[in-house]
Amino acid sequence: MKNWEDDSPECPATQDLLDVMHICDQLDIHLHANNFSQDYVERVFKKFVYEYEQGRTPNPDILCNREIKFDVLLKKTQDLGADFFATGHYAKLIKDSKNSLQLHRGIDENKDQTYFLYALAQQQLNTTLFPLADWHKNDVRKKAQELKLITHNKKDSTGICFIGNKPFQSFLQNYTPSQTGEMIDPQGKVIGTHMGTAFYTIGQRKGLGIGGKKDGSGQPWYVCEKIVSSNQLMVAQGENHPLLNHHHLSANELNWIGEPPTTNTPRLTARIRHRQVLQEVKDIHLDTQKDTLTIIFVEPQFAIAPGQSVVLYQDTRCLGGGIILHRW
Template sequence: MSENPKKVIVGMSGGVDSSVSAWLLQQQGYQVEGLFMKNWEEDDGEEYCTAAADLADAQAVCDKLGIELHTVNFAAEYWDNVFELFLEEYKAGRTPNPDILCNKEIKFKAFLEFAAEDLGADYIATGHYVRRADVNGKSRLLRGLDGNKDQSYFLYTLGHEQIAQSLFPVGELEKPQVRKIAEDLGLVTAKKKDSTGICFIGERKFRDFLGRYLPAQPGKIITVDGDEIGEHQGLMYHTLGQRKGLGIGGTKDGSEDPWYVVDKDVENNVLIVAQGHEHPRLMSVGLIAQQLHWVDREPFTGTLRCTVKTRYRQTDIPCTINALDDDRIEVIFDESVAAVTPGQSAVFYSGEVCLGGGIIEQRLPLTV
């Protein structure tokens, strides 16, 4: 690299992926520094908030690699731009994806701006399993090389300008390789398990956590035939296709098949269930999406053949997208899909390239 290496600020989470990202960038000749983001302050003293342990791990890794670690508090931005929206969606009976919002508002907005303006960074880097390709002067978002770990689904809101300022070193590797590098380097994060749970809030009992912020409203559970068979504690605790936690067992017409959530009647606070995970009421032939984001930032018009994921880790579904006249799109699947969930994201691909996506506003049911 040149006499004046480019400066990269790595978002250090205290996990193995960001740890190895920092080392890889050092090997590539960048001037590397770390940044630990604190984004949650509501109930920090509690056992499931691992922020203090994560910061200690991030600091240990930076010390080992000989790089400076900065810390920043984005709790206000997180509350205003991620968490309140998250609660609003649940209140409306939809199931949001906080990781997508978090990437959009915190990691690739607040962090990106802070790194550039306050720390003088040329780039930021994260431990996401995605790749970037620059084509005709525009940066594209590609799936990570490790198909099992690919995280492009969570990054579809990024525009080419943000991707151009971002580096994704582990996107070219598979997870076992990343762990092996961390072990060989003797990093404390080498065997640390991957975080799950709500972005930045950590792992906790979701029902208890949500109940603190939204009053539960119990209501009826009815079958697709209209029979009342139980009571739910709040629609927000249930999502389409859910089987566990319904509190109903037993049979109907002699069938031993388990019950699944197939719909929510938000207006009447009713949870609708049916037996069997491929019940026709659970199947959709397509969806309507809104709040669209295209990586190339070009407005979508006309019709497009591509593939779609309606949830993370789903196999790509071939589909046709049709532009509607109010900045929404209609997506028609080649074959019907189970548990398409309003509030979740539909993300579109052309081969390895993530084109963008939008929020599922409504599903187009197989049966009306």
């Protein structure tokens, strides 16, 4: 599956295809090569750029799973007559007493990918297999080495593939114009100039260009708010600043893999970014008419970013989640 036309060192589609061809020959597996680049641009990348232009922080990997891997690719396998769709995600599927599928975290907590899979539906998971559910990544590599697969020590893919090691700002400038504006502190004092609110994320510390300006605390500056309407970027000093830490958030575009949670659902936790340690939830409120969710955390959460996803868990089970709207 090829999703991006730029065959760069960070996204080496040609080398990946050669590796797959080698392994398929070795294991006597038939290979079907497909180019879904246009689907990816239309259904993932354009929304990625639009969301940044609106001052939000999207997660293209979640969109890719929902729109490409578990839609375009899944339908392609069905057209080929496949009985099942197996992927390398570190996640686990369990059928409950009602014969409904539950999504659970895989045994390898460091590689858990349920955060990226919360937006899937029962229909998409119905013929899906996650064979790595009870495997640790190190054991997968050992097994691959035993089988003499050439990819047994291949470097892990990290970050957003189509950006790779390129500076985020310079990459995004190819698709959205720069619009300089004021960088202000919480009191409204202008302390610098930004290149455009689209090029920054909530909680960002590096690349602000104001490291020498202090307010007496001597602490580093962080982006705490993107004011798109006035093209201003607000920054504050210290990661414990109240404008960077919030107990509440609201979310929409909700998706529940099974029954939605309620305020009485026990042992609820959530995460607002991949690999964040699961955070204890104090209470939730689900507005079914507006299809919005409000979450109150026990502890304040650093750098809650609108546009990112919040995903809810009950023990190891991933219940679902939504797109963050506001935080307070």
